[in-house]
Amino acid sequence: MFASLGVMAMLDPFALPFAATVSPDAKRAKRLTWDSREASPDVAFVALAGEKMHGNQFVRQALDAGAPFVLTDLDVPRSVRVPDAQAALFEWARHERAKNAFVVGITGSAGKTTAKAYAAAALDAHYMPVYNTMPAIACFLVQYGASARPLVVEMGIDRLGEMAELMDLVRPDVGVVTTIGPTHLEQLGSIENIAREKGGILQAGRKLVGSQAAPYFPPSEYEGVESYGFGDVTHAGHDLEITSEVARFAFGRRRVILPLAAKVQAEAAVLGLVLAQQVGIALADAAVRMSSVNVPAGRYRVLLGRYTVIDDAYNASPIAVRAALDALHAHTGRRISVLGRMLELGPTERELHAEVGDYARAQADLTYGVGEFARELGDQAFATVPELTAALLSEVRDGDTVLIKASRGISMTPEQRASAGVGLDTVVEALLAAREQGEVKGV
Structure with missing residues (x-):
C-alpha cells in the first residue's frame, strides 16, 4: 500500500537538477505551466518554442501575472536562464519521475x-x-x-x-x-x-x-x-x-x-x-x-432527464464511435445518433465514415449526420451544426436517448467547426437547455 501524500513539495528554482543562471528574485512555485495564461503567483512559466510562436513572446505576460520564476533563455526578472528551456524541462521531469x-x-x-x-x-x-x-x-x-x-x-x-x-x-x-x-x-x-x-x-x-x-x-x-x-x-x-x-x-x-x-x-x-x-x-x-469516477465534459457523460443525452463530443475515431453506438443501443426508448466528422483519417476517410454510418443505422432508431460526410453518417444530413441543432430540437421528445459524438476540430474557428460538423458540444448545450426549459414534445 502506498503512503498518503500530505502537502506537495514546492518547486525550488535554486535546487535544480540542471545547470542554470537563477535570478536572485526568483521564488518557489507550486507547479509549472507552458501556457502563459495559467501563470500566477503559484504557477511558474516555461517558455517553449512552438510551431508558430515562441514562449519567450509571453514571458512579460507571465511575469505581470506574478509567476514565481520563468524558465527561459532571456535575461529578465525572476528568470531561470538555460540555453534550451525544453531540454531543461525534460531533464527536470526525468529527475523527478x-x-x-x-x-x-x-x-x-x-x-x-x-x-x-x-x-x-x-x-x-x-x-x-x-x-x-x-x-x-x-x-x-x-x-x-x-x-x-x-x-x-x-x-x-x-x-x-x-x-x-x-x-x-x-x-x-x-x-x-x-x-x-x-x-x-x-x-x-x-x-x-x-x-x-x-x-x-x-x-x-x-x-x-x-x-x-x-x-x-x-x-x-x-x-x-x-x-x-x-x-x-x-x-x-x-x-x-x-x-x-x-x-x-x-x-x-x-x-x-x-x-x-x-x-x-x-x-x-x-x-x-x-x-x-x-x-x-x-x-x-x-x-x-x-464507482465514483467523474469524467470531463464530452467524455461519455450520461446526462439523465426527460430525455437522456450522452455527451461524448470531445473526440471521435471509428473505433470510439462504434463503442459509443454500442452503449447507445443498451438504452431503452428511441435511440438517436448524432455524428460529425472524424478527423485525420487519410485517403480512406469517406469509406471509414460510411462504415460508421452503417453501424449507426444498425444501432440507433434515428441517425443524424453533419458536415462533409453527413450523408454517410446519418439518414438526416445537414451541412452545418446550427441547421442540425434546429432539426434535432424539433424532433427530440421525452424518453429519447441522444448520443452526440464527433472530433473536436480544436484548431478550427467556431465557424469552421460548425461547417465541418465537428465541435458538437454546442448541440449538447442546446439539448440540455431545451430540456431544462421544457421545450420538448411529450411521449
Missing part, C-alpha cells in the same frame, strides 16, 4: 482517458489532466514525480517516433494499450504502423493490453504481454450486465457496480482492479473509488 515507485503509462486508439480515470481511481493516484502533450506530461512529472502516490500518465501519439520519445520521458513501470484502430492515419499511415508505434509502450516492465487490442500483440512477438477485459483474456471480468443506468460485473469474488457506465468503462475498471492487485490495494477500496 525517478523518485516515484509506480508509474502507469496508457496509450491506445480510443479509451485512453477513460482507462486513465479508472486506473487512477483504483490506485488513488495522481493522473494527467486532459492535455497529454510532451510539455504537459513533463510539467506533470515535475509536480508529482516525488509523490508517495502512484502516477497515471496518458501517452497519446500522432506521429512516427513519438512513443519512443514519450517512453524516454515517462519510463512507465506498467505499459497499457487500450485499443488499436484507425486514428491519425494521415501521419501514421496504416493500422500496422499504429500498432507498432503504440506497442512501444510495451517495453515497460509489465505489459497490459485491452481485449480489443490483444490480437495486435501476440505473446510470440511481445513476451510477457497480458490481456484484460471480458472474454478470452488473461485477467477477465465476468457476468457483465449493462443497462441504461449501470454496468455490473464480477472480478473474481468482487462485485463491481459502475453508475451510468458502458462496456468501455467496465473494461477500464477491470484494468484498475488488475493494477490494484499488483500494488496490494484492497479490491473493495478500489471498486468503491471507481
